[in-house]
Amino acid sequence: xxxxxYSPVQQLRHSSxxxxxxxxxxxxxPYISGNKWRKLKYILEEAKNLNKDHLVTFGGAxxxxxxxxxxxxxxxxxxxxxxVRGEAVENEMLLLCRLYGMRLIFSTRDDYKEKDVLFSTHxxxxxxxxxxxxxxxxxxxxxGCAEIIEELPADIDHLFCAAGTGTxxxxxxxxxxxxxxxxxxxVVPVLKDGADFITAAIINYTGSTAQLIVHEDYHFGGYAxxxxxxxxxxxxxxxxxxxxxxxxxxxxxxxxxxDLLGKQYFKATDKIAAVHTGGxxxxxxxxxxxxxxx
Ligand SMILES: *Cc1c(COP(=O)(O)O)cnc(C)c1O
Numbered sequence: 001x002x003x004x005x006y007s008p009v010q011q012l013r014h015s016s017x018x019x020x021x022x023x024x025x026x027x028x029x030p031y032i033s034g035n036k037w038r039k040l041k042y043i044l045e046e047a048k049n050l051n052k053d054h055l056v057t058f059g060g061a062x063x064x065x066x067x068x069x070x071x072x073x074x075x076x077x078x079x080x081x082x083x084v085r086g087e088a089v090e091n092e093m094l095l096l097c098r099l100y101g102m103r104l105i106f107s108t109r110d111d112y113k114e115k116d117v118l119f120s121t122h123x124x125x126x127x128x129x130x131x132x133x134x135x136x137x138x139x140x141x142x143x144g145c146a147e148i149i150e151e152l153p154a155d156i157d158h159l160f161c162a163a164g165t166g167t168x169x170x171x172x173x174x175x176x177x178x179x180x181x182x183x184x185x186x187v188v189p190v191l192k193d194g195a196d197f198i199t200a201a202i203i204n205y206t207g208s209t210a211q212l213i214v215h216e217d218y219h220f221g222g223y224a225x226x227x228x229x230x231x232x233x234x235x236x237x238x239x240x241x242x243x244x245x246x247x248x249x250x251x252x253x254x255x256x257x258x259d260l261l262g263k264q265y266f267k268a269t270d271k272i273a274a275v276h277t278g279g280x281x282x283x284x285x286x287x288x289x290x291x292x293x294x
Contacts, residue, residue, distance in 0.1 A: 034278020145171025
């Protein structure tokens with residue numbers, strides 16, 4: 001099983017960020033990254049309980065979840081298959097998936113929309129195949145992400161996370177509400193117009209929006225979109241903190257925190273924390289944004 005992790009809570013270094021603590025889930029594993037590890041923890045347990053030895057999942061060609069699933073399966077003696085959205089391509093992420101023994105099936109964008117159909121067309125007769133939704137989304141993922149709260153100090157006033165589907169955020173809010181702490185969860189959607197469905201996903205899993213704030217203005221144009229301002233922030237942050245962040249998720253979250261700090265959003269005594277959800281391989285999908293002359 002996935003246990004015994006290294007994920008310390010570290011204080012940021014720069015003088016402007018002294019009140020900020022980071023839960024270093026990125027250090028759990030370089031390939032089973034951050035929240036994808038949290039999500040897979042109970043999916044793996046479910047697979048063992050159901051006697052399934054083959055995880056079948058879904059993602060884009062730069063999906064952190066695909067690499068995480070491939071690595072997890074290889075380490076636990078399971079088979080893995082992924083339906084990859086779009087035309088056949090090769091890149092660093094898919095190379096890792098293949099090295100870990102994952103079978104990749106490229107699927108047109110139309111086919112990809114019907115995940116259940118894809119699964120049953122290929123695996124209806126494989127009693128040992130387990131359907132794992134895109135990004136690992138589902139109740140097992142929520143339960144795994146809720147455990148992050150138990151590993152944090154109880155006196156945090158504001159906890160930040162980046163959100164794609166909102167599953168991780170739902171887990172964090174579940175953990176906060178169950179712990180009875182006063183922590184407010186601040187969610188930074190990384191997609192355009194993501195606030196509504198991310199809020200809906202959180203309500204779906206927790207039944208509540210108490211202690212939740214969604215910050216809609218830090219998506220930088222949409223999923224995997226960047227602006228020069230975000231890239232220069234990222235370079236500065238990494239050099240100042242000695243901590244890698246990725247352009248798709250965590251850079252948008254840390255930008256939001258810096259921006260809110262600059263707007264005096266917090267009280268001087270507030271204790272702020274952020275979950276570093278990993279995803280650092282995402283840098284390789286945007287190499288061209290980091291040319292020296294930029
Ligand atoms: C997948 C991912 C997320 C998004 O998680 P959701 O649960 O889908 O909201 C956030 N950060 C990183 C680094 C990720 O890889």
